[in-house]
Amino acid sequence: EADIYQTPRYLVIGTGKKITLECSQTMGHDKMYWYQQDPGMELHLIHYSYGVNSTEKGDLSSESTVSRIRTEHFPLTLESARPSHTSQYLCASSELRNTEAFFGQGTRLTVV
Amino acid sequence: AQKVTQAQTEISVVEKEDVTLDCVYETRDTTYYLFWYKQPPSGELVFLIRRNSFDEQNEISGRYSWNFQKSTSSFNFTITASQVVDSAVYFCALSEGYGGATNKLIFGTGTLLAVQP
Numbered sequence: 001e002a003d004i005y006q007t008p009r010y011l012v013i014g015t016g017k018k019i020t021l022e023c024s025q026t027m028g029h030d031k032m033y034w035y036q037q038d039p040g041m042e043l044h045l046i047h048y049s050y051g052v053n054s055t056e057k058g059d060l061s062s063e064s065t066v067s068r069i070r071t072e073h074f075p076l077t078l079e080s081a082r083p084s085h086t087s088q089y090l091c092a093s094s095e096l097r098n099t100e101a102f103f104g105q106g107t108r109l110t111v112v
Numbered sequence: 113a114q115k116v117t118q119a120q121t122e123i124s125v126v127e128k129e130d131v132t133l134d135c136v137y138e139t140r141d142t143t144y145y146l147f148w149y150k151q152p153p154s155g156e157l158v159f160l161i162r163r164n165s166f167d168e169q170n171e172i173s174g175r176y177s178w179n180f181q182k183s184t185s186s187f188n189f190t191i192t193a194s195q196v197v198d199s200a201v202y203f204c205a206l207s208e209g210y211g212g213a214t215n216k217l218i219f220g221t222g223t224l225l226a227v228q229p
Contacts, residue, residue: 041201041222048216100147101217103157
C-alpha cells in the first residue's frame, strides 16, 4: 500500500492569496512528481524532482514553484492564486528505476 | 518525443460485459515501460500493471488482462465480466529509457468507463 499523503484534500481560496500544497511520502523514494489534472481528466506533469535539492519543470508551464529540501517532502507553492489555477493537483513518488509511481489522493483547489 | 493516445474518451457497458480499453504509444527509444492506472471517483490513481518493452507476454490478473503488441505500438487492457466497481477513469502511461533519474511518466488522456448495473 502506498504511503504518500497530500494536504489539504480540498481548498477554496480567494484570488491573490499565497498557498502551499503539501505532499509527503514515507517510502524513501527519490523521484517525486506534481501533476495537474483538468476537469476533462487529462494529467499534465508540471514539476518533478530526482532527489534532494533537485527540481525540474514538467511539460506544462505552471506559475507554481516547488522545493525539495527533504527526501520525503515535496511542497508546491502558488505565490498569488488565480481562478485559472483551479484544478486538481496530484503528487506522486517512485524509485529512480522505472518502477511504478504511487499517487496521493490529490488536492482539489478552487480559486474564487 | 513520447506520446500516449487513448482514443476512447468514454465507454459505457452493462455489468457482466467484457470491455477493452485501447492504448497506443509513440516512442523513439527501444527501452521503455508501459503502465495502466485506475482513478476511481475518490481521486487517487491506483497502479494496475507495469510492462517493459522486452516482455511482450500478455498478462492476466483475475478479470483483468493486458495485450502488449510492439508491432502496433499498443498496450490494450481488457476487463472480463465487468462490475459496477470497475467504473473509473483508466490511464495508460509511458516512461522511456532504462532506469535513470530523468525518466518522466507521461499519461494518455484517460478513458472513463461506466459500468451500468
